[in-house]
Amino acid sequence: MDLTxxxxxxxxxxxxxxxxxxxxxxxxxxxxxxxxxxxxxxxxMDAISQAAAEITSRMPSGSVEVRLNGRELDFVLQLPPAEIASPSLPLEDTDDDGSLARISLRMPETMKVKAEELAARSGQSLNNWLVNVVRAATRSDLPPGGLADPLASGDPFGGKRGNRRMTGWIKPTEP
Known part of the structure; x- marks a missing residue:
């Protein structure tokens, strides 16, 4: 963009x-x-850079950059790579007995933001998306421990913030 x-x-x-x-x-x-x-x-230039930063902050992913090229400004739009659409998960569970259970799920804010973005991309609410992710994990034919082990890194919250505690319950599998 030539400002002259x-x-x-x-x-x-x-x-x-x-x-x-x-x-x-x-x-x-x-x-x-x-x-x-x-x-x-x-x-x-400063006003245009601030506008690009504001646009970037409102984008769900990607960014708008302003680069100086001589006396002109160049705009660079960086978008995440296109994702291959995964087959949609069934919304109905044939093993469902009709009762619903409520749980409380605590996760780092950054993980929640990423989960919300993925849910929005798939056109679902965060709750429906989480239900479908858990449904897929519990229906899979993976052997025990086949899913990524959240405790493998030593920190179930994905960061290096010192000692953290995780509580909950595990339903044992039948022998």
Whole structure:
């Protein structure tokens, strides 16, 4: 994006406004405007960079970058790679007896945000998405321990935040 036409337009408008002044004032205005051109260019670049940062913060994923190329700005849109659509999981469970159980699930905020993004991409609420993920995990023919072990890293919360405690219950499998 070439900022020069915008800066020149501003300079012309301000010079036109100074036309009613004395000749010395007009000359001083022109000299001042040429001296201010770099500051105006920098202010425009800053405003555009802030706009790109705000757009990026509102995007679910990816980013908008502003790069300086000589005296021009280049915009770079970075999107995550397209995901291969996975087969949709059935919404009905044939083993379902009709009763519902409530659980409380605590997870790091960053993990929750990622789960919400995945749920939104699949067109589901977070709750439905979690139910389908658990349903797929419990229906799979994986051997015990076939799923990724959340305790393998030593921290069930995925970070290195010191000693953390995890509580809950495990239903033993039948021998």
């Amino acid at each position: 036409p915008h800066i020149d337009s501003l300079r012309r408008d301000l010079i036109a406004a100074a036309e009613v002044a004395a000749p010395e004032t007009r000359a001083a205005t022109e000299r001042l405007l040429f001296a201010l051109s770099p500051a105006v260019r920098l202010a425009l």
